[in-house]
Amino acid sequence: MALYQGGDDTMTLAEMRQQCAVKTAAEQPVKDSATTKAASEQVKPGLISQRLYNESRTQFEPFVITPHRMNYVLPVYSTNTINRLPYENVNGYQENLAEVEAKYQLSFKVPLLQEDLFIDGDALYFGFTLQAWWQIYADNISKPFRETNYQPELFYLAPLEWHPLGGNTAFVIGAEHQSNGRTQGLSRSWNRIYGQFLFEKNNFALSFRPWTRVSEDEKASPLDPKGDDNPDIEDYMGHFELGMLYQWHDMELMFQGRNNFSTHNGAIELGLTFPLWGKLRGYATAFNGYGESLIDYNHKQTRFGIGIALNDIL
Template sequence: MNITKQVILTSLLVASESGLAGDASKENDCILNLYNSGSGELTLSEMRMMCGSEKPQTMAAEKSEARNTGRITNRRQRESQTEFEPYVITPHNMNYILPAYSTSAINREAYRLFDGYGENLEDIETKFQLSLKVPLNYGDMLLKGDALYLGFTLEAWWQVYSSNISKPFRETNYTPEIFYYAPLNWQIFGGNTAVIVGLEHQSNGRSQLLSRSWNRAYTGFLFEKDNFVLSFRSWYRLEEDEKEFEFDPGGDDNPDIEDYMGHYELGIVYKWDMFEFSFMGRRNFSTDFGAVEAGMTFPLWGKLRGYATAFHGYGESLIDYNHKQSRFGIGIALNDIL
């Protein structure tokens, strides 16, 4: 008896010993007849399907699930294995440091009322970002595979080369958010789709004339196929009261921020071998203000990744939301986007 036939007979014997009778016995006989009279090209699953013991839609769903996996799905699967471990921090956005981050025009105008500060700012500084998230649900909520997260991102621009003003942190941005992620059953062009809905607060933690902040509700659409990911995000700014006087601490610090930041953002990420390429673009079509950003990560050493990035436009930070510049940086990343 060859190995294939032995496997089939063993499978049928296990089914019989499990207490299956009646229809199960007929299905077993059907499978043996198919094997004895067939060409030998049918698999056991295919013979079970033909004999009624396995549903076609089950096989189709399994094949579809195995075929349609992408970078977002893979990342979600990896994170789910450790995100509830007490000593594991799950990244949200990228975590990186850029020791050399240059600009074509440092924003001195924002500090015009602070004597000696703006004049001593250097066009090269250090930037770093720390970003993490915490899951809030253990199982499915509304859809299979969905998740609710708390996220937090810190960005800092450090004037480490400005010895005349004691190397201060020129700007820090804090972004706490809560968001809901849900994969969709809509598969287009052989890929997967998902949606993200969230609330986000962003502030630079400053007061008076240097204070910048805004709140927004956003919705995002994700598409993945193999090593390619596309995201489109739109947002609505939650309105704030106007300032009653110049130094009013409760009024809107930047009422025109949408003129420069727009209402939409397009993101593209592509993984090629050990390299990851990213693109971000946003624009306000009414004012023609916006920004573009490109990045690349590459192998460095161990878990460390090299990271190179370029930015052009408005809104590279909150203090620079209405300041146009071109920026270039190179440094080290702890994790990729995907």
């Protein structure tokens, strides 16, 4: 996968990663082989390549936190139908939930190896993402956090020497856990093994991520703390996610879609980032479908939000 723009935009991912693994690029020359030269002449780095290259320059610095997914705050996040059913046994919640709330996401990743693992340019990461939905406008219930989702994951990324349409490709294999940290009737969680195919060309990037759920034992009773909290979650969350992104001037436009072909349930999400001031970006999003959060995995809704992002989608 020919990647990245540094001083030379014909460098491959393997060359860039090798160059940035040392303290300075000048301390270790990049490999120069006829094979990598011939491949790099046919392709140019795209959005994914540029991001990975920029991260590789600082990700081992002690005071640098590398973003994984987006980091953002949506002070205004509306829904056409708030999910009240799970809170029927929580005193005061069901009737007082507001249909406008705030949401934020914090996400980072840590590289686990400084050297290539199996092939030139590959990498192993630990990632963590936290999402929180805050009922900041619900005066009658003391503005609680309605839902919080925690998502640790371990994943391996590697480039491919395949350049369809003059673009670059890579693959990811990972395992992730996602839960809301609640108990009994409000508890939701699942574990997934996923694969991911990445394609980039110029200002366009595409991601296709299918997954399989790690099975869990059935609960002996609905209030049993052990066992599967949500055995039908794949009926609503689907079996794959398709993502596309296009960078236009200083803006990024994003599409994500999930689907289960058997139940025809899933979701569509649109996103837009745009410049504000300094490092801050504006972020607008729209969502329709199931699974906007774990507590809402089987609840269909339409949501709109606007706020501030600390980093772009890519």
